[in-house]
Amino acid sequence: MDIATVIGMSLSLILLGTAMMLGVGIAPYLDPPSILITVGGSITSLFIAYKMETMKKSVAFFMIAFKPQTFDVPALIKRLVDYSTQARRDGILSLEQQVNQEENSFLRKGLGMAIDGAEPDSIRDLLEIEMDRTLDRHKTNAGLFDTWGSYAGAYGMLGTLIGLVAMLLNMSDPASIGPAMAVALLTTFYGSFIGNILGAPIANILVVRANDEALVQLLVIEGVMSIQAGDNPRSLETKLLTFLPPNQRVSSFE
Template sequence: MDLGTIVGLVLTLSLLLGAMAMGVGLGPYIDIPSLLIVFGGTTGVLLVGFKMEQMKNLAKYFMIAVKPPQIDTPELIKKMIEYSTKARRDGILSLENDANNEENEFLKKGLSMAVDGNEPDTIRELLEVDMEQSSERHKANAQIFAQMGGFSGAMGMIGTLIGLVAMLLNMSDPSAIGPSMAVALITTLYGAMIGNIIGAPIANILQVRDSDEILVKTLIIEGIMAIQSGDNPRTLEGKLLSFLPPKERESQFN
């Protein structure tokens, strides 16, 4: 679980709702027509703009933002050094069982191709295509939340215009001005909250998750290439440790 994302969402909502409650209470901020315009309208245009498969998995993408797959990069480097040492000592075919039992699917794919004797250029090309296509899917999923931010703001503005029109048409009836004005203002509030608490932040953190995954997969590709070419494990370790921040670089050969 990513505590930063969870704490950020909870803190933002708590402060906003707390401020509302300390003012006039939460009741005045609940308006059914405004909810229908903003939430219903945003959902509708997202269904128009994206594939149904993507929309069905919206909750799954949200969970990736708050609970991303955990990869221990230093431990991954240690494992690849062990593979390199074994391959250098016993030959690349000695990694066949390791490849079959490997839990990381991307590393498993690379090791299997190396054990099968594929050309280095072929292995690199196939792994890079896999990485690029996966990244493109992640970016497309993040785009849903980015568009959600824009669409919710637009729906808020549409709701404001609807409320203003209703208010102007009922200027002769003072009792109708208040509800119409509430729709005009609260729809803008709902749109701004959805866009700036959910839409844009979740889109951004999903892009960060994608960058993290690309880093790990690039590390794996470099490791596979070095293992296949029989590089010295110390040399490989130096290369792979360069993917980590300086304070996390700890050699197992010390």
């Protein structure tokens, strides 16, 4: 569980809820017509803008913001260095058994190609294509939430216009002005809520997660290419440690 995302989302809801409670309470902000226009309308537009398979997985994408895939980069670097040491000592074919049990599928694919004798350029090209496509796919999924925020804001404005029209048409009936004005204002509120708490922040953190995964895959590519080229394990470790912040660069050779 990502603590920063949980804290940020929780504090946003607590601060908004507290501000409402200190004013007129939560109940006046719960308006079914405004919810139907803003929340319902924006979601229906997402069904138009995205494929059904993407929409079905939207909840799973949302949960990635709170419980992302974790990467133990120092441990991954150590495994790559160990593979390099064994490959230089016993030949790259000696890695076949360990590679078949490798938990990182991207690394397993790269080393598998190296063991099978694929050309270095072919290995790099294939792995880079997979890395780029994975990154593009994740960014598209993240864009769903950014788009939702934009649509919610637009529907909020539509709701405001609907409320104003209803109010102007019933100026002779004072009792109808209040509900119409509520729709006009609360749709904008809901649109802003979705855009600034559920839309843009979730989209941004999903892009961050995608870039983290791409960085790990780039590290794997460099590791696989060095292992196939027979580079010195110490040189390989020095190269891979540059992917870590300076305070986390601990060499296993020291």
